[in-house]
Amino acid sequence: MQDPILEVSNLSIRYPGAPADSVRGVSFVLGRERLGVVGESGSGKSTVGRALLKLLPGARITADQLRFEDLDLLALSEAEMLKVRGRRMSMILQDPKFSLNPIQRVGRQVAETYLRHFPVSRAEAKAKTLEMLAAVNIRDPERVHELYPHEISGGMGQRVMIAMMLLADPDLVIADEPTSALDVTVRLQVLNILDGLVRDRGIGLIMISHDLNLVRNFCDRVLIMYAGRVVETLKAGEFHKAQHPYTRGLLAAQPRIGGPRKPLAVLDRRPEWTEEQPA
Amino acid sequence: MTDAAYSPARLPGWLSALRNIFAYLLRSPTSAFGLAVIAILVLTAILAPWIATHDPFTQNLDNVLQPPGNGHLFGTDELGRDIFSRLVYGARITLRIIFLVSVVVGPIGLIVGATAGYVGGWMDAVLMRVTDIFLAFPSLILSLAFVAALGPSLNNAIIAIALTSWPPIARLARAETMTFRKADYIAAARLQGASPMRIILKSIIPMCLPSVAIRLTLNMATVILTAAGLGFLGLGAQPPEPEWGAMIATGRRYMIDSWWLVACPGVAILCVSLAFNLLGDGLRDALDPKQMNRR
């Protein structure tokens, strides 16, 4: 593996006024690969993503190390973070219905990323935007450029989102549930576009999801989070080697076509899992 | 906190809810101020004969326009009457306005709104159109017109204010009614053969009461200002009644030399209307579920 893009060790996050840490002792290293983060709601997976961008107002973030390429994220000021966000690290949000500004034209919103980080004219930014819209398989970029978000479908909205977040050519993209809000029929299409772009450009990807199957098929490695901790890290092909009872429970609860027609296993949750350190 | 342990179990639901609301309000300095001022207003009105140092109507032409002090806390007016005592008795008038307006406006708004919302159809269309027509006027202007037609007096001012302040309540009651019109317990009542009238009175109106009560509180500041404005224009309470707005109107002529004639009743109006605004603002926060969860 080449130089790691991101090194996280012993990351803890506490929201203002919360009695306990929402994320505790999370450590992982990311290369130019696709890392999945899986967990149920409230397990802290989205919080980790937002902490990397330092977009948790008021929350206390502590870690032994939080290194992104040559930068120590913990030590960066807000002004320095502004140069990182969007340019070197960006995030694809869940639902284009809410994550796109409803009363600005799509093209203008996408171009804003480029204009923010490069000293170019509006015309140049527009050319770049159209190119990127074409890259996410939008057939008629000129037309879509002039549309408002409510005039495009969810699948297209999410492709616009991808275009917006990859436009400035970042090194790391965090995708926070990128397909959960989409129709099942377009999920795969959107994922394939994202996957293709990430591979071609050598971008590191952190895919946050509650969908174990999706992550297993699209990522190289998977972190399994439970109650703010990473309970297990697995290679995508080695799920049969899962050790932790929580992971095994998750796997057992997956329905399979042609599997036995017994009721699915009910997920077991034990308080001690929140305490013990993963092996 | 000895009482906290057993009180939730003993108090009826609405009472403990009320207690929670009070506790919440007292925690914020602004709404606590509002509550305190209103409490003082009520106490002053009840205990007026004991608080007042002089008779509010007794004139003393040897002692006119005295500045504050010398046995007169806020000085005397152009007829030698004690301003402090007049303010104290004026609290009774203010309270009477508030009480009568609420008593008239609450039921009218509730019945119109609940009927429109529950019955729907043309009834809804007609009632809401009437409401819109009343809403098309600023309340002071419409009250002016009513008082002009009815003749100036305190009671007519109260009637005029009531006639102009029911539409927002009706709007609110209608919106509330629409949200639970389709609820199962309403359907159950209907299946048991209850008449629409009975359903509106027994099942719908009680559900609307809390939000209507809040809205009334919020409106009180406007009611007080409108009443004072009518008094100032000589269309509300007539002399020698110690109504605060009317006191300002008569004091106006002596304002340059005797500022206290105007300043004292004005501060009283300002305090009471500010108190209702602050309390209403606090109530809105207290009953906003998002705010409650955050604690």
Place this chain on the structure above:
Amino acid sequence: MSKGRRRFRRAAGQAVSVAVTLLGLLMLTFFIGRMMPADPVRAIVGEDATPETYDMVYSQLGLDRPLWAQFLRYMGDVLTGNFGQSIRTGQPVIQDILHVMPATIELATFAIVIGAGLGVPLGVLAAVNKDRWIDHAVRVFSLFGHSMPIFWTGMIALLIFYAGLGWVGGSGRMDYFYIGMVPSRTGFLLIDSLLAGEWRVFFSAINHLILPATLLGYSASAYITRMTRSFMLDQLNQEYMTTARVKGLSRGQTIWRHAFSNIRVQLVTIVALSYGALLEGAVLIETVFAWPGFGQYLTNNLVIGDMNAVMTCVLIVGVIFIALNLLSDILYRLFDPRTK
């Protein structure tokens, strides 16, 4: 095709609803006029008229006809612009009102500029600093403006800033010795004095306008502040605020480009509605400042019981309100892309 038809149907529906509201308005002013305990015939013929004269005027006024016929006649009069004569001035009421209206419009326009200039920034400030001391300070400041009896504040302000400090002009639209100096072409003193090249009159007018307009604007700003704050909070809680931050925009840029620019249309509608509400404050403040406008005309006629003039004033305020409501509705449709 169907889009155009839908838009047409919506416009037609709105036109009908405005017409019905206007009809209701007429009915309301008609009935308030009839409620009056004073005898309109007696007011015209005097106390010692013969019964014959009385009866003649009675039927001349149409009072012997059924109520609905009287209403139809009233409606016909209003629709043909005949609002009757003012008892006080002997002129047609509508002419009187057109004469005094510019003074009020001048005052209200200045006031709304001040009110919006105060309310919008304060509302944004409060929303951005929600639940911090700035938010609380803004809330108390604006509730204070909303709670003050404006006729009283006007008197106190005159006492302090005019009689005491001498910073501003006193009552009226200009100093006494300037009255009649500039010909009235538009009725708007600021414009007329500029047209006549009379700078001293212009500055005198500004000097007199500034205090009542500030007070009116301050009282109107409470509502504008509150609405701005709540619109901004709605925006700030949206997911696209996060998107903007992820793109690398600073918090300030996000607030300005994505939150504030999204609420501009809503703000325009709020300001339009506040403009109507200003008329209410104008009635009181004009009395205090001896401002020769609509409000003073209304109160003067109230005192002498000239119901023709009063009801026409009320009707006009109602029409202005409906027009402003309609205007804000149309603005919203025109400028919000989601309604297209």
